[in-house]
Amino acid sequence: MPASPSLVWFRDDLRLADNPALRAGVDRGEPVIAVYVLDEESSGMRPLGGAARWWLHHSLTALGERLREKGTRLVLRRGAASEVIPSLAREVDAGAVFWNRRYSAPEREVDAGLKTSLRADGLEVSSFAASLLFEPWTVRTGAGTPYGVFTPFWKACQQLPAPREPLAEPRELRGASTYPASDDLDDWALLPTRPDWAGGLRERWTPGELAARHRLREFLAEDVADYDRARDEPAGGATSMLSPRLRWGELSPFQVWHAAVESGARVAGFLSEVGWREFAWHTLFHAPDLATTNLKSAYDAFPWPRLRPSMLRAWQRGETGVPLVDAGMRELWASGFMHNRVRMVTASFLIKNLLIDWRRGEEWFWDTLVDADAASNPFNWQWVAGSGADAAPYFRIFNPELQAKKFDGDGRYVREWAPDAEDRDPIVDLKASRDAALAAYEVVKNAG
Template identity: 45%
Template structure:
């Protein structure tokens, strides 16, 4: 690409739906050449198509990006179909000699992008990719032997040691509007659910502006007690930034700068900013693991766990999905997920542990359900976190750490505020019994209007029996070096 070349640049948007702090856009703008922004919906060629809830978010995010580009005089071109075919069509229509993108690091997308780049470069079209999604590009944070880290803490230390936030950029003030280019109407894509519209209770404001508002609200509010309150589903203690980060409406470096600026200004304690930063790095760790170990979504990272004999329990799985397990904290979480498209992080661990260890249902089934129902569904995060709970992942929680849903509820939702919001049939049960209504005296349940087995289900399993069954199943595969609580 020379300074004399004034042919257009195709800017290929994917999971970087923002104008600020966008490396590919910055590079295109610096060239001084016309920019043709495009988003291609390539569901038919995706190894794992985007889930229903995430499509809802994508719909709103694309509308927001299109509006932001239009405000600056440009036009976002929407195409649907094979990515390379649509790029080639745009190249022919515009005379573009360069395609710029922010890379996707999931293995299948990484390989597809490389194939497209090689194919276009063979026809004298320049293709460049940038890192607009992660704090560090996979392969740039390696251990002493040059390989990927498999344990989080040393990965975190290594990334922190080399972390250097890039300068903030706002993107071009104006775009040149492409003329005579076909663009799909986003309404025709049908990303928003209809007949029925199950998204009416979904939360969040998709788009770059919404992400900026969410970050500002968090930095001036919940960040002050983040390390303590992030585990409390009864409080507004989390950042709510994960869907914005997943679709690249905001960059992780923007979040990093905002929380550290708040700490530097004395608005929050440094420990709170550091805790949020560690969560950003865990996000990177998951993405790096998936990039280096592409079978992470399908097979156990620790291969001995693939010998696990999972139960086939359709009734139990359906009860879990519907929030009808009889364990209030589990049911509240699953109902929150179905209603809003999100679930509190602590509760995600509790419901995952219940499915895997109380019901002995394959973690992959739970991961697939989350993929379809979470607006922030992310392949690296989903796979890594489910395997962490299962005990089969890198740097995972021990298998014998089996969350007791009653004590977890009592500890993190002590007054039952969260449970009563999402399981309103328990609204009048005293806090003492709300996490174990079966333990309440008959008169307490009667006064609360609760009839177990009718207005609220009885527990699917007994915790002690389920725990013993799970530990027995683990001992059958006996991972080498694994300690057991009764050894």
């Protein structure tokens, strides 16, 4: 009988190691055909931002090269996955389709529909846990409800069975005798051209699984020992820089977890940040409109003033006259990344000094961050706004001048990214704008 290939559908898991879907394809013993679908058509799917598209192009290139080295090929298709995957399965006469689970509502809806339709066609279909240490439905309060506060959530996670050991990458992959047609990646036009604004991204990042593994080893060998002390210093080197690697699945959280634990270093603080990522996905799973709707409904009453486009543009361009804010926003535009402490400061400035709706900032970060994902990006914006889970209270307003003194005392970070910032007058008075924000917050207090 002719072989009935296993179709392995890659999504946010662009790696060969610790990939349960790929392992299932190998274990089935038939040829493995790998596929990636650029799905911008399924209902509710949020189009990727510009920085994310850049990363995806290069990570897919790296994945395709590794698959070819192992003996198979990556097939690229574009369209609604609910149509593309069954069509491709019929085209190659697949006997099975495997994928790793996703957790946003639109993705889960697509996946559930595909399981039903593919099984009705007689195919073996399985999905696997590969992107989260603790799937959202497995962590519940004693009352059976989702967690709304991080500390008890993370404590509950740590009382569950330890995360499984990561899977080794396959030594080889059995390829097909013939392959279906594949799109040309360049035809997807994921890279910016007119203008090409990605020079800073190319300078800072090397997407792909092998580079991700190298960074994990480097961080654990050189930086994690200083993580708890120096992680809030934007000019320091203690930041792991692993967030885009996890977002695109070039590393799994299981790999990160076990490598950290086995490193022998003090890693509890670092692993709690991995836990914060888990908490964001836990929250999104139970609040699927996180990117558009206040988690705390009392904030629906917040009296946002009419948008002043010039203020929003000044913030986006790093031209506010507030040095730490401008440095952060310019780092973001140049590199697709911003230090986490500075993300909080720039977000607080937009929301509470400029009185601009957090959703405007979330949209900008979605477009410009290489690590923006459907959970962490809106979750962290709502945390700063005060409207989210376990959020900072609205009256906690980050003073960017005090933050700069505390975490960039020698001015190194500001000099690197915004050397001219001191020459600009601030676009708002920090004290007066803080007072205006607190006055506006009274409406929310009364609504609550």
